[in-house]
Amino acid sequence: MNKENTIPALDIDQQTPNEQTIEEIVASLGDTVGEARVENPKMSVSGVDVFYAEKQAIFGVDLDIANNEVISMIGPSGCGKSTLLRCLNRMNDTIPICRVTGEIMLDGEGIYSKDTDPVLLRARVGMVFQKPNPFPKSIYENVAYGPRLHGLNRNKADLDDIVVNSLRKAGIYDEVKNRLDDAGTSLSGGQQQRLCIARTIACSPEVILMDEPCSALDPIATAKIEELIDELRENYAIAIVTHSMQQAARVSQRTAYFHLGKLVEVGDTDTIFTNPKHELTEKYITGRFG
Amino acid sequence: MTEQTRQTQVQAMSDTTIRVRQSLKKRYAREKRFRLFGMIAIIASLTFLAVLIISITIRGLPAFKQTFINLDVTLDAQTLGVDETADENALRRANYNGAIRNSLLELFPDVSSRKEKRALYSFVSKGGQYDLQAQVMADPALIGQTVNVWLPVGDDTSGYLRGHIDTTLPEKKRRFKDNQIAWVEELRSNGQIETRFNSTFFSRGDSREPELAGIKGSLFGSLLTLLVTLTLSFPIAVATAIYLEEFAPKNRWTDIIEVNINNLAAVPSIVFGLLGLAIFINFFQLPRSAPIVGGLVLSLMTLPTIIISARAALKSVPPSIRDAALGLGASRLQVVFHHVLPLAMPGILTGTIIGMAQALGETAPLLMIGMVAFIVDVPTTLTDPATVLPVQIFQWADLPEKGFVEKTSAAIMVLLGFLILMNATAVFLRRKFERKW
Numbered sequence: 095m096n097k098e099n100t101i102p103a104l105d106i107d108q109q110t111p112n113e114q115t116i117e118e119i120v121a122s123l124g125d126t127v128g129e130a131r132v133e134n135p136k137m138s139v140s141g142v143d144v145f146y147a148e149k150q151a152i153f154g155v156d157l158d159i160a161n162n163e164v165i166s167m168i169g170p171s172g173c174g175k176s177t178l179l180r181c182l183n184r185m186n187d188t189i190p191i192c193r194v195t196g197e198i199m200l201d202g203e204g205i206y207s208k209d210t211d212p213v214l215l216r217a218r219v220g221m222v223f224q225k226p227n228p229f230p231k232s233i234y235e236n237v238a239y240g241p242r243l244h245g246l247n248r249n250k251a252d253l254d255d256i257v258v259n260s261l262r263k264a265g266i267y268d269e270v271k272n273r274l275d276d277a278g279t280s281l282s283g284g285q286q287q288r289l290c291i292a293r294t295i296a297c298s299p300e301v302i303l304m305d306e307p308c309s310a311l312d313p314i315a316t317a318k319i320e321e322l323i324d325e326l327r328e329n330y331a332i333a334i335v336t337h338s339m340q341q342a343a344r345v346s347q348r349t350a351y352f353h354l355g356k357l358v359e360v361g362d363t364d365t366i367f368t369n370p371k372h373e374l375t376e377k378y379i380t381g382r383f384g
Numbered sequence: 385m386t387e388q389t390r391q392t393q394v395q396a397m398s399d400t401t402i403r404v405r406q407s408l409k410k411r412y413a414r415e416k417r418f419r420l421f422g423m424i425a426i427i428a429s430l431t432f433l434a435v436l437i438i439s440i441t442i443r444g445l446p447a448f449k450q451t452f453i454n455l456d457v458t459l460d461a462q463t464l465g466v467d468e469t470a471d472e473n474a475l476r477r478a479n480y481n482g483a484i485r486n487s488l489l490e491l492f493p494d495v496s497s498r499k500e501k502r503a504l505y506s507f508v509s510k511g512g513q514y515d516l517q518a519q520v521m522a523d524p525a526l527i528g529q530t531v532n533v534w535l536p537v538g539d540d541t542s543g544y545l546r547g548h549i550d551t552t553l554p555e556k557k558r559r560f561k562d563n564q565i566a567w568v569e570e571l572r573s574n575g576q577i578e579t580r581f582n583s584t585f586f587s588r589g590d591s592r593e594p595e596l597a598g599i600k601g602s603l604f605g606s607l608l609t610l611l612v613t614l615t616l617s618f619p620i621a622v623a624t625a626i627y628l629e630e631f632a633p634k635n636r637w638t639d640i641i642e643v644n645i646n647n648l649a650a651v652p653s654i655v656f657g658l659l660g661l662a663i664f665i666n667f668f669q670l671p672r673s674a675p676i677v678g679g680l681v682l683s684l685m686t687l688p689t690i691i692i693s694a695r696a697a698l699k700s701v702p703p704s705i706r707d708a709a710l711g712l713g714a715s716r717l718q719v720v721f722h723h724v725l726p727l728a729m730p731g732i733l734t735g736t737i738i739g740m741a742q743a744l745g746e747t748a749p750l751l752m753i754g755m756v757a758f759i760v761d762v763p764t765t766l767t768d769p770a771t772v773l774p775v776q777i778f779q780w781a782d783l784p785e786k787g788f789v790e791k792t793s794a795a796i797m798v799l800l801g802f803l804i805l806m807n808a809t810a811v812f813l814r815r816k817f818e819r820k821w
Contacts, residue, residue, distance in 0.1 A: 239722075
C-alpha cells in the first residue's frame with residue numbers, strides 16, 4: 095500500500111504476466127465502460143498519460159469530477175489511482191521523473207498550462223493525505239497556517255474565526271476547543287486526520303482530494319471521517335482514493351475503477367456495485383482479485 | 385485432516401524443536417561473546433580516556449596556583465632614578481628592579497659576592513617589577529615611601545617550593561643551591577612566602593617567563609578566529625545544504641558537487657593552511673598571523689562538515705511535512721523556511737557546534753598562516769597578530785622550564801573544558817528542540 099504512493103510502476107511490473115507487456119494488456123482492456131463525463135464538471139481530465147521516467151503509469155484517462163459530489167477511485171494496488179489524484183493538484187511536480195501529458199481542466203482552465211501557478215492551484219484544490227501529517231506545531235497554528243499564507247484574513251479576530259469554523263466543519267472543534275495551543279501531533283490518529291481536513295478547509299478550497307484518508311485509522315475514527323466527507327460534499331467537489339470498497343459504496347456518488355493505469359469503468363456508485371458491466375470490475379468488487 | 389497427516393506433522397514439529405534446541409546453545413554463546421567484546425572495548429577506551437585526563441590534571445593543576453614572596457620595597461627616588469614630579473614615560477622606565485633587589489639585600493645583609501647576589505635576586509620573578517610599576521604609575525606619591533608588596537617568585541624558586549627539585553642530589557647538579565634553600569626556608573618560616581590562586585594565568589598573554597605567561601592572548605585569539613569561522617561558514621553551509629537538498633535537480637553535476645564536498649571533508653587540514661597562505665596572504669595581501677585569515681582558513685575546513693550534517697538533518701525531516709505544506713499552497717521556499725528548516729535546526733546546530741569544536745582544536749593550518757608567532761599582547765581586533773589555544777599549547781610544550789610544562793597541561797585542561805562545554809551544548813540543543821511527529 096505504501097509503495098503505491100511512491101512509484102506505482104514497480105507494482106505494475108509484478109502483475110505483468112511474462113508473455114505480455116503492460117501496453118498489450120492495457121490495450122486488451124478496451125475502452126472505458128460507463129459515462130466519464132458529467133454536466134458542468136468542476137474538474138475534467140482528458141486523455142491523460144502519466145510516465146515515471148520511461149514507465150507509463152496511467153494510460154489515456156478521461157474523467158470528470160462534479161461539484162457537490164464525492165467520486166471514489168478504486169482498484170488494486172499500483173493501478174495508478176493515487177498517481178492520478180496527485181496530478182489533480184500537481185503534487186507530482188515534486189517527483190522529478192514524473193511527466194504528465196493530456197489535459198486536466200479546473201473550471202475550464204488547463205492546470206498544466208503555462209499560465210497556471212501551482213501554488214494558486216493547490217490553494218484551490220486541497221489535499222488530505224494517507225497518513226495524518228499535522229505540522230509539529232499547535233493545533234491553532236496548524237489550521238491558521240494556510241489562511242495566513244494566502245492572506246485570507248484581515249486581522250487576528252478574522253483568523254480566529256476561520257480557525258474555529260474550520261475545526262467545527264471538520265467536526266473536531268468540541269474535542270480540542272480547550273487545548274488549541276497543544277501540539278497537533280499530541281492528538282490521536284483519527285483526530286489528527288480531522289485536523290488535517292480542517293487545515294485543508296481553512297484555505298477555502300473548491301476541490302478536496304483525499305488519498306486513502308482512513309487507511310491508518312481504526313473503524314470508529316473511519317466512521318467519523320466518512321460522516322464528515324458526506325457533510326463536506328455540500329460545499330466542495332471531493333475525489334477520494336480508497337482501498338475499501340465498503341467505504342467507496344458508503345461515501346461516494348460516483349465510482350471509478352482503475353486497472354493497471356487504465357480507467358476500466360466509471361459510473362454511479364450504486365450501478366457499479368450492483369451491476370458492474372466490465373468483467374474486471376465485477377471480479378474486483380466481488381473480491382476475486384485485488 | 386487424517387490421523388496420518390497429523391502424526392507426520394507432530395513428527396516434523398519435534399524434529400524442528402530438536403534442531404532449534406541444538407542451534408540455540410551456539411546462538412546464545414555467540415551473543416554472549418559479542419557482548420563481552422563490546423564491554424572490553426568500552427572499558428579499554430574509558431581507561432585510556434581516564435589515564436589521559438588524570439595525567440593532564442595532575443600535571444596541570446599546580447599551574448593554577450602561584451607562589452608569592454612578601455617584601456618591603458623602599459621606593460626611594462635615588463634608586464628608581466625618578467621623583468614624583470616625573471612624567472608618565474619616565475615613571476614607566478624607572479628602575480623598579482633595583483628597588484626590589486635592594487629590599488632583598490636588606491633581608492639578607494650578609495650576601496655580598498656577585499654570585500650570591502644573583503642567586504638571591506632570582507627569588508623574585510622578572511615580572512615583579514611590572515607589578516610595582518603599575519602601582520607607582522597609578523599613584524606617583526608612593527615614591528619615597530616603603531610599600532609592602534607580594535611579588536611572584538622566579539621559576540627555580542617556585543620549582544623548589546613545589547618539590548620539583550631533588551635536594552638529595554649533589555649541589556652542583558641542581559639549579560637550586562644550598563644557600564638559596566637556606567634563605568627560602570628562612571623566608572618561609574617568617575611567613576613571607578604564600579601560595580595563591582594564579583590569576584596571572586588568565587589575565588596575561590604569553591611571556592618568556594613561565595610565571596608570567598597566561599592564556600588570555602591565545603584564548604582571545606581563538607575566540608576571534610572562531611567568530612570569523614562561525615559567521616562565514618554557518619550561513620554559507622546552511623544555504624548550500626538547503627539548495628542541494630531541496631532545490632537542486634538531481635543530475636550528474638549535483639552528484640559531482642556532492643562527491644567533492646564529501647572529499648573536502650576528508651582533506652588533511654594542513655592543505656587548507658597552504659591554500660590560505662597562497663590565497664588570503666599572498667594574493668589578497670591580508671595580514672599574517674591575524675584571526676581574520678585564521679577564521680577564513682578554518683571556515684573552509686568546517687564548511688564541508690556543516691554542509692554534510694545540515695543535509696542529513698534536512699533529509700531526516702519526513703516528506704509528509706513537505707507534502708502537507710505544499711498541498712496547502714506554500715511555495716517551495718516557504719515550505720523550507722516555515723517547516724523543514726525549523727525542524728532540521730537542532731541537527732544543523734549540532735553539526736555546527738561539532739564543526740566549531742573541531743576548528744577550536746585545529747593547529748596545523750594555522751601554523752601555515754603564521755599564527756605560531758610569539759605574541760605577548762592580547763588581540764582585540766581581527767587584524768591584530770594573534771595565536772590560538774592549541775598553537776599556544778604546541779609552543780609551550782617545546783619549552784624546557786618546569787613552569788611551562790605545568791602551563792602546557794593547564795592550557796590543555798582549559799581547551800578540553802571548552803570542547804566539553806561545546807559538545808554539551810550540542811547535546812543540550814538536540815534534546816531541547818528534538819520534535820516528534
